Structures are given as structure tokens and as C-alpha cells.
Amino acid sequence: MISGRIDGHKLLNWLQNMFSMLPSPHTFPLKPFSNQRRRIVTWNDFGEASYIGPVHSNNEIPAASQKYIGGHPHESWRDFLPYYIATYKGDTFDISRDQMQYWYRLAPASSGDPCGVTGNSASQGQTEISPAEIMQDGVFFSALLMSAATVKVQIGDAPAVAFAGSKGLNHWSMPFGGRSGVVKFSIERGGSVVGSGQGEAIGGIGSAINNVDGGCANYNAWVGSF
8 A cells, every 4th residue: 555645845755565454354354242233433545545436537646646556456356345344243154156356566566767765664653675575476365165165376477386275265375486477276176176366467677567657656456356
């Protein structure tokens, strides 16, 4: 997530790594509550690359942020919310189909110029470091499975990597590892593919695939699902 504020006449921009926050138990405490009604309070702060809703109009986005938001949908982050909500409330949840959601940046963190963005912020009492030190160059993905299955992820022409999934919610991450190209996801059970999807291509080191004006790096995530 990229944040910013005005300090005097200077615009400060910093980022923090939240790529594993959504499936974390710290985000959704997995314990029942007696009150059966809960409300998720959020907002689409496009200026901070923190949004789960679609862009209906560029009027919703600060002008300087539009180049970072375009082509980076986040709606798929909502797909598992029924499961998270039911689990949070202590209710049972019937997994009626196999699902995956996946998110990642479209290039290594070092592929573009930070253009003033720092990792952490001195204004928040934190030690500032390079964004490339705080951002993980990897693909993050979760699978909600009806029963045990094998989840495979393939970046470009590199061999697919297999992950053993169990019934219910599973979460993994896989480093770019120098690989680039279109990212493919699949769920296999009993020797057959029961679900699959394809994400946007990842550019390699030095690639401008995810850079914006002036060669500035875009640290926003691309999010997809099936």
C-alpha cells in the first residue's frame, strides 16, 4: 500500500508491504461472536492504492494517481469475503466450488525509479529504507477448495510449481525467481484440471512493463481470480 500526506509544502510518499494481509488471521480473527451481524468498513482510497471496488469514473481518482491505478483491478479481493465473514462469525460455510484468487506486482521492485517513494516513513517514526528492500517480488495466491487438491502456478515458460492444498482455505506465495511472462494458475484433482485462470504478465529485471511516466516504478498490485 502506498500512503502519502502533505508536510508543509512537501508531498511525502511511502509504502508498506501488505501483500499477505488479507488471508492473515490478524485481519480476520477466526473466533465466533454471539452477535450475528458484522459490517466491513472500508473505503476506496485510490490515492493510496487501497481499494476493493471498481473504478466507475476517473473523477474518483486523484489526477496524479490515475497512472498507477489503470490496469490494476482489485475487485477479485472481494471473492472470498463470504467465507471470511462466515468464519469470523463462527458459522459453517458450504464450499460449493473450487476458487482461487491471486495478486502480485507486474515487475520486480527494482525495475523502476522510486521517484521519491520510500519504504516506511520518517514522519511516522520509522526508519526509511529502499522500496526494493520492503517489497516482496513474488506471486501471492489463495485457494478455497472443496477437498484436497494440487494447486499449480506457472510464470512464463518456466516449469509449473505444485502446491498441496487441503479442504478449505489455503494460502501460499512464490518468488518471481528471475522468471517473467504470463502467470497461469490451476487446480487439479484426480488427474484432471477442475479450475484454471490466467493473470497479467510479469516483466523481468529492467523491464518497463509496469513503469509509469518518467520511468517511475508502480508498486500497486494486479489482482485476479476464478
